[in-house]
Amino acid sequence: MDAVVKSLSTRETSVDADKREMQRPSREEAEAAVRTLIRWAGDDPEREGLLETPKRVAKAYRELFAGYEEDAGDVLAKVFEDVEGYGDMVLVRDIPxxxxxxxHMVPFHGKAHIAYFPSQGVVGLSKLARLVDVYARRLQTQETMTAQITDAIEDSLKPRGIAVMIEAEHMCMSMRGVMKAGSSTVTTSFTGIFKDEPAEQVRFFTQLRAGKEYR
Ligand SMILES: Nc1nc2c(ncn2[C@@H]2O[C@H](COP(=O)(O)OP(=O)(O)OP(=O)(O)O)[C@@H](O)[C@H]2O)c(=O)[nH]1
Ligand SMILES: [Zn+2]
Incomplete structure (x- = not known):
């Protein structure tokens, strides 16, 4: 049988976002779906302890998947151009x-590390951490998320190079299926200087570890 190749597309148009918004069910429909899943799990949604659960789950979903309401371009919109001639690598590491x-719609969690070489300016450091959440708080693959973060920085900052690395544990591999708790998946994406100059890639990995023995 031919292998099934599913696309890991990174780009979403505003038309896609509008279509998704139109398809969003009502809160009542979402709560009914949770009651169905409770019965699918084998429990009784009418028992005392579960009565408010559909409401809580629907509310929690709006938080866990808040990234669909956010736009990476807005997060990275404010650029500081006056950085006193700083042009070296900026690295924000260990972003949980x-x-x-x-x-499987089960969690994966880990750390993202983002570096770039500024060209026309820099963004606030917190914005890189916010950018991670714009994409993490959606249904994802780790590869797509890595590429989306890279593309968003490219679009907004046009830096001389970008390096994104994500390390994560996938609960779908830990608590079900293959049951390999503790394995981690590493994905990377390099552009510009980081792609063209192996020494800069090495420096990225060195900086990721630098100073950790003192913490
Ligand atoms: N490439 C990639 N795969 C992922 C990611 N998250 C989960 N997966 C994998 O998605 C695959 C789905 O495989 P399927 O065979 O369609 O589903 P399944 O029968 O539930 O697979 P098992 O997890 O092996 O039991 C599994 O191999 C998961 O480990 C991700 O971020 N990237
Ligand atoms: Zn999974």
Whole structure:
């Protein structure tokens, strides 16, 4: 049988976003779906302890998947151009995140590391951490998320190079299926200087570890 190749597309148009918004069910429909899943799990949604659960789950979903309401371009819109001639690598490492895999809708969690070489300016450091959440708080694959973060920085900052690395544990591999708790998946994306100059890629990995023995 031919292998099934599913696309890991990174780009979403505003038309896609509008269509998704139109298809969003009502809160009542979402709560009814949770009651169905409770029965599918084998429990009784009418028992005392579960009566408010559909409402809580529907509310929690709006938080866990808040990334659909956010736009990466807005997060990175404010650029500081006056950085006193700084042009070297900016690295924000160990950004923790929680996401949900699009295959099983169970969590994967880990750390993202983002570096870039500024060209026309820099963004506030917190914005890189916010950018991670814009994409983490959606149904995801780790590869797509890595590429989306890279593309968003490219679009907004046009830097001389971008390096994104994500390390994560997928609960769909830990608590079900293959049951390999503790394995981690590493994905990377390099553009510009990081792609063309191996020494800069090495420096990225060195900086990721630098100073950790003192913490
Ligand atoms: N490439 C990639 N795969 C992922 C990610 N998250 C989960 N997966 C994998 O998605 C795959 C889905 O495989 P399927 O065979 O369609 O589903 P399944 O029968 O539930 O697979 P098992 O997890 O092996 O039991 C599994 O191999 C998961 O490990 C991700 O971020 N990237
Ligand atoms: Zn999964």
């Amino acid at each position: 995140f929680h996401s949900h895999c699009e295959h």
